[in-house]
Amino acid sequence: MSQKFANIQRIIRAAVPLLFCSCATFLGIAIADLPGNKLLAQTAVTQDLEAAGLFQQGVMRYNTGDLQGAESALRAALSRDSNLGAARNYLGNIFYRQNRLDAAVQEYGEAIRLNPDLAEAYYNLGLALHKQEQNEAAITAYRQALVVEPTMANAQYNLGLVLYQQGQIEEAIAAYEQSIHLDRNNVNAYFNLGIALQQQGDTGKAISAYREVLVLNPQNIAAYNNLAGLLAVRGQTPEAIETYIQAIRRIPDNPSAYYNLGIAFYKQGELKKAQQVLKRAHKEYRKQGNIEQTEVIEQLMQEIVSSQDKQAPTAVEDAPESSVIIPGNDEGEQPSETLENREIEFSGESPSETEIPITTEEDLKFQ
Numbered sequence: 174m175s176q177k178f179a180n181i182q183r184i185i186r187a188a189v190p191l192l193f194c195s196c197a198t199f200l201g202i203a204i205a206d207l208p209g210n211k212l213l214a215q216t217a218v219t220q221d222l223e224a225a226g227l228f229q230q231g232v233m234r235y236n237t238g239d240l241q242g243a244e245s246a247l248r249a250a251l252s253r254d255s256n257l258g259a260a261r262n263y264l265g266n267i268f269y270r271q272n273r274l275d276a277a278v279q280e281y282g283e284a285i286r287l288n289p290d291l292a293e294a295y296y297n298l299g300l301a302l303h304k305q306e307q308n309e310a311a312i313t314a315y316r317q318a319l320v321v322e323p324t325m326a327n328a329q330y331n332l333g334l335v336l337y338q339q340g341q342i343e344e345a346i347a348a349y350e351q352s353i354h355l356d357r358n359n360v361n362a363y364f365n366l367g368i369a370l371q372q373q374g375d376t377g378k379a380i381s382a383y384r385e386v387l388v389l390n391p392q393n394i395a396a397y398n399n400l401a402g403l404l405a406v407r408g409q410t411p412e413a414i415e416t417y418i419q420a421i422r423r424i425p426d427n428p429s430a431y432y433n434l435g436i437a438f439y440k441q442g443e444l445k446k447a448q449q450v451l452k453r454a455h456k457e458y459r460k461q462g463n464i465e466q467t468e469v470i471e472q473l474m475q476e477i478v479s480s481q482d483k484q485a486p487t488a489v490e491d492a493p494e495s496s497v498i499i500p501g502n503d504e505g506e507q508p509s510e511t512l513e514n515r516e517i518e519f520s521g522e523s524p525s526e527t528e529i530p531i532t533t534e535e536d537l538k539f540q
Contacts, residue, residue, distance in 0.1 A: 258288030
C-alpha cells in the first residue's frame, strides 16, 4: 500500500472510526468530470456573520464559473472561521475542476475531518481519488458517503461502474438496481444494468432494462442494437428486425442500425433486403470516414453476391421479394462503390456488439 493511500485511509479513519471498519474495499475505474453539474448549495454553520457572507459569496461565484473569485472568497471565509467544513468541500470542488487533484483530495479530507457527517465531501473525495486511480480509497469514500447518506443515488451508480469494471458483476448489478430505486430517471444506470445482466446470461431482465432505456431516451442507438441482438439470440428474429427498423426511424443517419439490420436479413437468407440495407450502411459509414467498417461491408456484399450466384434458378417464378423502406433512401441511387472481387473471408461479426458501460461525462454526477 502506498504512503499516499495510507494517508488517505487515515483521514477517513480519523473522521469515522466506528463506521470505517465495516466498509469493504474494492477496486475502481478512472472517471471524468461532468460539465454543468449541479452542486448542493450548503449553508455555512458558523456564528461569524461575516464568514457566512463570504462563504455564500464564494458559492455564488463558484456557480457562475468564477473559480478564482470563489477561491478567494472561500479562503477569506476560512480566515474568519477555520472550522467551515463546507468551505473546504467547495475548495476541493474548485481544485477538482482545475484538475489539481492532490489539492482537491487534501481539501475534501479536511472537510471530512471538520464535519464527519458531510456526505458530499466523502462522495467528492471518491470522485477525485477515482480520477487519480486511487481505487481502493475511492470505493471506501463512495461507501462511506452511502453510510452517511443512504439515498445518494449517484454514489450507488458510480459504485456499480467500479464493480463492473473489476469483474464483480453481481455486486455491480446490486449497485445499479439500488441506484435506479433511488433515481428512476437515470438512463445510464438502466443501460449499464442491462449490460451486466447480459453478461450474466440473464437475457430476460437485460431486455427489460434496455426497454427502460428506450422509454427514457428513445434516441439511444446502443440500446436498440443491444436489445435487438438479445432478441435475435433468443430466436425472436422478427422482433429483432423490427427493433432495428425502429432505430432507423428514430435515427436515420446512424449506420450501426443499418449494418445490424443487414446482418439480420443476411442470416435469415433475405439477401436482397440485406443488400439494400447494407448499401445504406456503407453510405453512412463512408460519410463518417469509417474506412474499416466500409471495407467490412464490401466483403459482406461480395459474400452475398457469391451466395446469389450459387443459387440454382427455379422452374417456377418466385413471388417478388418485398423491399425495405429506408428513410431518406433514393430508390434510383446507384451503388456507392463498385465492389472488387476479393478473396477475403466474411468477418462473421455478430448482429450486435455488446456495448461497454458508458463511462463518459454523462455518467458521473458531482455533488
